[in-house]
Amino acid sequence: MTKKANPGHAHAEKLTRPVAGKSIALKELSAYLSLSQSTVSRVINGGAKAHRIAEATQQRVLEAAASFGYEANVIARSLRQKRTFTVGVLVPEISEGYSTAVLSGIEDALLKEGLFYFVASHRHHEELLAEYPRLMISRAVDGIIAVDTKMSEEVRVPVVAVSGHWHNQNSISVELDHIQAAHLALEHLQKLGHQRIAFIKGQSFSSDTSRRWKAIREVAKKLGIEIHPELTIQLVSPDAGPEPGHQATQELLARRIPFSAIFSFNDASAVGAITALREAGLQVPRDVSVVGFDDVLFAASSHPALTTVRQPLRQMGQIAATTLLGLIQGDGKLAPGSVITVHPEFVIRKSTTRSPH
The missing domain is CATH 1.10.260.40 (lambda repressor-like DNA-binding domains)
Known part of the structure; x- marks a missing residue:
């Protein structure tokens, strides 16, 4: 028929x-x-x-x-092929931001190839970080994509990391060029006359934190920008939203040390910083300029619209998924241990202007 x-x-x-x-x-x-x-x-x-x-x-x-x-x-x-056509994806959390953008790219690539995938959110709990990979393997996944999540050397299936920075012989990592990202942001602020820049570092558990901070220090030295320890603060709360940035900026303001700009670890914390500045009677960008990182969906619609370093998050997800498929199929294009570098853009909006000092 x-x-x-x-x-x-x-x-x-x-x-x-x-x-x-x-x-x-x-x-x-x-x-x-x-x-x-x-x-x-x-x-x-x-x-x-x-x-x-x-x-x-x-x-x-x-x-x-x-x-x-x-x-x-x-x-x-x-x-017949001894495969389940299923992929496991590990993420710290699922919210309207970084992880969601990366997942969108992963989904695009996997569904195009007819693969099923499931997502596990570990919220940085040590027991879940240890248990979830084992659970995925027990369910016979063909491979794992780890988004901002450190994986053990002992995982016995192909692994691709997004922003992993924990290179080992069993995985391929998709990473941003953080030197270029730091240069774009700091040069922008320097050209606007900002001398005293406050820095909000990422949480200690984020894979990007140490790599990004190292890049910022290296670029600042080359540009002749002084990093003041008293104007440097680290996000503490594991929350994914703006509150950690809000708390960090409140603490910066409480130190009563002047600054004219903030370079924040991500867009969510930058939005929190703007809220804290506004509550203190300061206007952005008239009194303090703010730069974010990632360019997630809400960055353009925040008030004011956020100047930020754009990570190609969706593209990073797509690259991770297609790379994992190549490893599963044994196409030989990239060997485990390889690093795929992607490049940022700088998006100038309304949250930065010339230094008032």
Whole structure:
């Protein structure tokens, strides 16, 4: 029996019901339905609602998948190739910011290839950092993507890290060029005449913290910018939102040491800093300029709109996922232990201006 696509989809392939021993690929099913592979994969893997896929489209996909035995053949393919076509993703937390942007890129790449993935959020709890990789392996994942999360050398599946900075022989790391990022931000503030810059460092558990601070110190020295210890403070709270930056800036202000700009570890803490400055009767950027890091979705809509270092977070997620697939498939393009470097941009908005001093 041959089933035809809806009228108007002339380019769709005709597809016959597979015979025993043969399987239908996602590409074939997508072509038959005249839909993208990612749309078909999202419906089959339960992601239709999150991506607002129309119910009529969902019904078409599920009916065709059932008609051609797609899901049954996925199981057969797994057995035949000794793979589960499942990937585990470890993140510190899931919020509207860094992790969500990276996950979006991971999802794009994995769903395009018809892979299922699940996410575990460890909140920096040591017992979960140790337990989750073991649980993922016990569920037969083909590989793991670790986002800002340190992994053990003992993990026995391919691993790709996003902002890992803990290089070992078993993983590939996708990392930002932090020297370039620091140069973009500090040169911008220097050109605006800022001499006394306060720095809000990241939490000690973040993989990016030490690498980014080292880059800032190195670039500041080259530019002739003095880093004042009394104007340097570290985020303490594990919360992902603006409150850690709010608390840090309150402490900076309590020291009563003048500064004209703040360079904050991420956009969330920069927004918290702006709130604390406003509560102290200071205006941004008239009195104090503020620079963030990441360029997450809310950076452009904050008040004032945030000047920030843009990490290509979605691209980093995509790179991590495609790199992991290459490791799983043994394509030999990159060996474990390799580092993939991505580059930042600098986005000037309304939170910085010339120094008032």
